[in-house]
Amino acid sequence: MSVVVDTAVSSDAAVVTLADLAPRRSWRNTKSSLMSALMGLAFLIVFVPIVTLVFTVVSKGAGIVFADFPAWFTDRIPVRGREVGPGMGPAIIGTLLITFTASVLAIPLGILGAVYLNEYGKASRWAQIVRFMSSVMTGVPSIVMGLFVYVVFTLRFGLSGFGGALALACLMLPVVIRSTEEMLRLVPDHLREASYALGTSKSRTIATVVLPAAFPGIVSGCLLAIARAAGETAPLFFTIGIVTETNPNVFSGPNTALPAQIYSNAFTIFDGAKERAWGAALTLIAITFFFTVTARVVTARIQKKR
Amino acid sequence: MAIEHPTSQIGSLVSPFPHSKEDHVDADISVDVTSAPASVDGQAPAATVFELQGLEVHYGPFRAVRDVDMHIRKNEITAFIGPSGCGKTTVLRCLNRMNDVIPTARVGGRVLYHGIDLYGPEVSATELRRRVGMVFQRPNPFPKSIYDNVAFGPKVNGVRSKSDLDDIVEKSLRGAALWDEVKTRLKSSALGMSGGQQQRLCIARAIAVEPEVILMDEPCSALDPIATARIEDLMQEMKDTYTLIIVTHNMQQAARVSDRTAFFTTEVNPESDRRTGTLVEFARTRKIFSNPADERTEQYVTGRFG
Ligand SMILES: Nc1ncnc2c1ncn2[C@@H]1O[C@H](COP(=O)(O)OP(=O)(O)O)[C@@H](O)[C@H]1O
Ligand SMILES: [Mg+2]
Numbered sequence: 001m002s003v004v005v006d007t008a009v010s011s012d013a014a015v016v017t018l019a020d021l022a023p024r025r026s027w028r029n030t031k032s033s034l035m036s037a038l039m040g041l042a043f044l045i046v047f048v049p050i051v052t053l054v055f056t057v058v059s060k061g062a063g064i065v066f067a068d069f070p071a072w073f074t075d076r077i078p079v080r081g082r083e084v085g086p087g088m089g090p091a092i093i094g095t096l097l098i099t100f101t102a103s104v105l106a107i108p109l110g111i112l113g114a115v116y117l118n119e120y121g122k123a124s125r126w127a128q129i130v131r132f133m134s135s136v137m138t139g140v141p142s143i144v145m146g147l148f149v150y151v152v153f154t155l156r157f158g159l160s161g162f163g164g165a166l167a168l169a170c171l172m173l174p175v176v177i178r179s180t181e182e183m184l185r186l187v188p189d190h191l192r193e194a195s196y197a198l199g200t201s202k203s204r205t206i207a208t209v210v211l212p213a214a215f216p217g218i219v220s221g222c223l224l225a226i227a228r229a230a231g232e233t234a235p236l237f238f239t240i241g242i243v244t245e246t247n248p249n250v251f252s253g254p255n256t257a258l259p260a261q262i263y264s265n266a267f268t269i270f271d272g273a274k275e276r277a278w279g280a281a282l283t284l285i286a287i288t289f290f291f292t293v294t295a296r297v298v299t300a301r302i303q304k305k306r
Numbered sequence: 307m308a309i310e311h312p313t314s315q316i317g318s319l320v321s322p323f324p325h326s327k328e329d330h331v332d333a334d335i336s337v338d339v340t341s342a343p344a345s346v347d348g349q350a351p352a353a354t355v356f357e358l359q360g361l362e363v364h365y366g367p368f369r370a371v372r373d374v375d376m377h378i379r380k381n382e383i384t385a386f387i388g389p390s391g392c393g394k395t396t397v398l399r400c401l402n403r404m405n406d407v408i409p410t411a412r413v414g415g416r417v418l419y420h421g422i423d424l425y426g427p428e429v430s431a432t433e434l435r436r437r438v439g440m441v442f443q444r445p446n447p448f449p450k451s452i453y454d455n456v457a458f459g460p461k462v463n464g465v466r467s468k469s470d471l472d473d474i475v476e477k478s479l480r481g482a483a484l485w486d487e488v489k490t491r492l493k494s495s496a497l498g499m500s501g502g503q504q505q506r507l508c509i510a511r512a513i514a515v516e517p518e519v520i521l522m523d524e525p526c527s528a529l530d531p532i533a534t535a536r537i538e539d540l541m542q543e544m545k546d547t548y549t550l551i552i553v554t555h556n557m558q559q560a561a562r563v564s565d566r567t568a569f570f571t572t573e574v575n576p577e578s579d580r581r582t583g584t585l586v587e588f589a590r591t592r593k594i595f596s597n598p599a600d601e602r603t604e605q606y607v608t609g610r611f612g
Contacts, residue, residue: 190446193407194508198459198515199436208462213449 061282064275077244084272090246091261099230101165110176118184137174145170146235161250163239168229179221183214216299223295227288233259258284353380360415363396371583383550385560388570393583394553402438403431439512441522445504447496455496459515482510502533522552567594569603
């Protein structure tokens, strides 16, 4: 190039041809398609087990669930394993009751705990201790939680749905605390300040601004905890026993639940019982699925309203 | 301190101040029993809302602002200008004790509100903030409906009746020149509005609790020129009802809207490399922009510094 830049030449040089804009064959592009392929593969790896699982459970369990409908949901559970046919009502009611009781115990306490940690305790020593304890609690195996409730509650008060609910609540509590605290942390400080600037007290601000803003996230965290608790088997064995008739009173007398029925029916040599185990598995999946979908719908509704 | 006669003609400088309220000043003086010179600077007149005495604010060990002395008067617009980091926001947030929210902030000196020491032991920041509202730099509506945003403050202050709330919402939205734009969609989300509308909503939300003073921290810095012009017009209308204190980065804005201007700057600390802000000059806006007493003010307003 000459030192003297001719304006005509420079404007010529600026002309862009289509070839300049065409995609280049480069390592970057290759890498990009490679990664896309890997992502597709990862999706398949996740997708295949889920589809297989749902397919198996539905094909083996649907038969008994819908045999002389609604017998499955209303009839008592056959006492003898070799008996063929439906009846899982007591376990469905037991699961709903026990999970509900556990939620009533764990969710308010967990949300209050998270409010303390994120809004009041913050980085203080006591808050750090509570946070540490709750993460330790997350790591405790569910069977140990069952044993704990067995020792402190069941030995004294006997088998009951409430014992199972206590064990499940212990499992839910750290999950609720952690997910709620995470959601509260996401609420921007400028919303708190906006509320304070209107002469709102701190507690009122938490109740009317912070919690509503975090509500969708808190709901999905809680429903996840509920879904997890509903599927727990081990802690229920020590605490609720296993009966074949409906016990609507969670506070006294042994009870039963779907996971416990899946376990005990699957471990027999009788085909009738095995079929009932599949049916119970399908019912449990349907219940948790229902909770998850409800959570999504509720959250989406609330978010749309804003 | 310089004494300025409001009746004096500074012909060439009148035009840049379309909103300059000569009449207003005259009215003030006629109320004064004494024929005393229109001593607008220095002496404490009857209509003082805030009096700052040797105000100084630390963040942890760092002294952010020192030696701020000023009187802020009722039904005027006071503007704080100065280079960034000179402590405009910090001083503003002392006036409604918003700095209480920052754990490291410490306030020294005195802030008198109608003669009451705001940092005295018997003053409740919550009660104060009902009387001294605030509009923030970034519009921060709650993730609620337009109606609920405006009704929030009155509800917190105990207004229960639906029809009272409706009236307050309408009046506040009219006061913020927003009613006609949103009256048909009061129930839709505040987050769906434009930035300028959101900021006017924040103003409506602030006036809904009927404060005496409204603090505005660079209320237009996130807005386009048209939205800015609307808010500036609004400030002029609001001044009859409220006392406004605005922080602005924009000198033209201060010149256009304010009655008095405080110029802050930063000074190098002898003991550390961080700069401490301080008040250089506080006077009628016309004087600050035409005939400032301090050389630093002159350099700043003529654009030779900062
Ligand atoms: N929360 C805070 N913690 C520590 N330092 C702060 C905080 N807020 C402001 N500062 C410091 O105080 C000084 C004044 O800040 P600010 O009042 O925001 O200035 P301005 O609004 O005039 O730009 C700056 O040096 C800033 O870094
Ligand atoms: Mg600022």
